[in-house]
Amino acid sequence: MNMLQADKYVARALMAGFFLPPKGQSAVIMGYAVYMLVRSKVFQKRVDWQGLAWAAALGSGWLICMLAFPFTPAELRPVLHGICERKTALFLAPAIFSFIDRRLLQSTLAERMYFVYAAVAAGLTTNLMFLAHVLTLGTGHAAVGHVEYRQYLESVSGMHPTYLGMYLAFAIALLLTSDGKMKPVLKYVLLSLLLFFSLCTFAKSPTLALLLILLIEAWKRRHRILKHAAALAAMGALLAVSFAVVPFFRQRVAELFTVGDGASASNVHANSVKERQVIWNTDLAVLHQDGVMLMGVGPGRLQQRLNQVYFWRSLNDGATFGYFDPHNEYMWQWLSFGIAGVLFLVMVFGIHVGTAVKARCYPYIYLLIIVAITCFTESILARQYGIMLSAVMGGVWFFGLRGDGEKRL
Numbered sequence: 489m490n491m492l493q494a495d496k497y498v499a500r501a502l503m504a505g506f507f508l509p510p511k512g513q514s515a516v517i518m519g520y521a522v523y524m525l526v527r528s529k530v531f532q533k534r535v536d537w538q539g540l541a542w543a544a545a546l547g548s549g550w551l552i553c554m555l556a557f558p559f560t561p562a563e564l565r566p567v568l569h570g571i572c573e574r575k576t577a578l579f580l581a582p583a584i585f586s587f588i589d590r591r592l593l594q595s596t597l598a599e600r601m602y603f604v605y606a607a608v609a610a611g612l613t614t615n616l617m618f619l620a621h622v623l624t625l626g627t628g629h630a631a632v633g634h635v636e637y638r639q640y641l642e643s644v645s646g647m648h649p650t651y652l653g654m655y656l657a658f659a660i661a662l663l664l665t666s667d668g669k670m671k672p673v674l675k676y677v678l679l680s681l682l683l684f685f686s687l688c689t690f691a692k693s694p695t696l697a698l699l700l701i702l703l704i705e706a707w708k709r710r711h712r713i714l715k716h717a718a719a720l721a722a723m724g725a726l727l728a729v730s731f732a733v734v735p736f737f738r739q740r741v742a743e744l745f746t747v748g749d750g751a752s753a754s755n756v757h758a759n760s761v762k763e764r765q766v767i768w769n770t771d772l773a774v775l776h777q778d779g780v781m782l783m784g785v786g787p788g789r790l791q792q793r794l795n796q797v798y799f800w801r802s803l804n805d806g807a808t809f810g811y812f813d814p815h816n817e818y819m820w821q822w823l824s825f826g827i828a829g830v831l832f833l834v835m836v837f838g839i840h841v842g843t844a845v846k847a848r849c850y851p852y853i854y855l856l857i858i859v860a861i862t863c864f865t866e867s868i869l870a871r872q873y874g875i876m877l878s879a880v881m882g883g884v885w886f887f888g889l890r891g892d893g894e895k896r897l
Contacts, residue, residue, distance in 0.1 A: 491527070495595050498523050503602035506655065506881075507610040509646040510872050517577075517880055521584045524596075528589040539586030539887065545839055546883065547579025548832045549869055552825060553787050560788035568788035575869060581879040585887040593888035600662050600851065601670075607659035608678055610652075611685035614645050634739040638689065650866050651873040653691025654858055656682055657698040658877070661854035664705050680726055687730040690740040692760075697861040701854050764865065766801075767815045773797045774823055784826035790814075793823075813870060817863035820870065833863075843886050852885040 498520055505516025544551065553572045560568050585593065618640050638649040645652065660682045663675065686695065706713075713720075731741070740760075774793050775781055785793050795811050802808050814820045821829030837860060844852040859868065859878050868874030 492595075495527065495592060496599055499596040499599035500602040502596065502880075503599055504606035504609075506603060506876065507606045507645075507647075513872070513876060517581075517876065520596075521581075524588045524592055525584065527592055528587060530587045533587070536586050539890070540583060542839070542886070542890070543579065543582035543586045543883075546582040546836055546886065547879075548836060549821075550575040550578040550580075552829070552832060556786050556788060556824075560786055564788040564792065567791065568786075571787050571870070574872065575875065577875050577879045578869065581876075582883040582886065585883045588887070590888060590890070593884050596884055597888050601666060604659045604663050604666075604678060604682075607656055607685075608681050610645065611656065611681060614641050615685065615688065617644055634690075641689065647873055648871065649689045650691040650694065650862065651868070651871065651877075653686060653689045653694035654697075654862050654868075654874070654877065656686045656689070657694040657701070657858050658855055658881075660686070660698060661701050661858070662851055664701070665850045665854070676722070680722070683723065683726060684730055687727070688734055692740075693862045693865040694858060697858040700857060700861070704850075704854075764815065767812050770794060770797050770801065770812070771814045771816065771819045771823065775819070780823065780826070782826050784822065784824050784829060787824040790820070790824050813867050815866055817867050817869055820867040840882055840886060843889055847889045849885065849889060852882075852889070855881060855885070 501516055502520040505513055505520075507513075508516060550572065553568065553575055556568060557565065618637065621640060641652065642648055647655075660679065663679055663682065666675070686698065771794075774785070774790075774797055777785075777793070791811075791813060794813070798811050814823060818830060818833065821833045823829075825832070837856065840852075840856050844856060855877075859874075859882075862868055862874075866874065869878065
């Protein structure tokens, strides 16, 4: 096996490794990084200071958390330490990619269909395991709620359903933008399976991002719409069948229409949309505290402030709401660092968007759409699966395209 073949296998392992449990995912990504650094003969190259500067800009979310240590009370520094530890990849991944030969990064991106194959395998495995689980219960699938389904998926995959929804949406985006080498029948089979799995989880923000991606793809193909009429009809039929057959899909859709039914605070957890309203109102309560809107409270203090508001709200309403993080990455940055935090996050997105648009790289653009929209409903840079997709996949694309804006990948 020559080195080019080895490069392909390592790239394929990286793409499939995104769907492994957290420790497995980390091991695969670290193995990929070490292999590529050795292949790039990094110790024989000059330091790319410009590349490191870009890495620092892309990893500013970790850097500003590190800078918060002197301003954080000693008793809360362990909390901040945990936050910084989780966010390390935001800087470390782009810093490593800045040393890797650009051609190797581009060869990695050429194997991105293995992300699609891994997504299908993960969807089949988890859903077949869930089906077997339901059959052993003997209650029938119609009696299973979406909460039980999502909890089971997370227990067997280690991945929160919203992040699984992100990965599935990105896999669909990669499939839609794939070249013409794949047989149409296989492409539509894979697309149908991924759409079905996405509808089962029905993570709302990734689904919204996916809808936007589908509209963009439809616009790109508007002059050939009749050619795809059969495929569109099949997708519509799949949507109708999923709604009729999958109870948790119907339940998640029904949540959207029961927000204003006047339910009491005691059963707010029965509806994820109402739960999000409680979280949003709590975030706003902290934001409007003195000085928070401008300067923030610091990442180490943030959860403490939120917990205090949840505690008093529970006493006031006579219900246990539990404790949540902001469930919004933009709000997390704002509450932690004030206006500066939001500006840093917008800067990171702006750097990525500028590179993706200049290269007219639709898979990269779609990745940014998925991440940016999901940031409205999840603090995605607080969990490993969100961090790795953003930092690793985004970093590979950024440094793979840097200085080569005319190359479409």
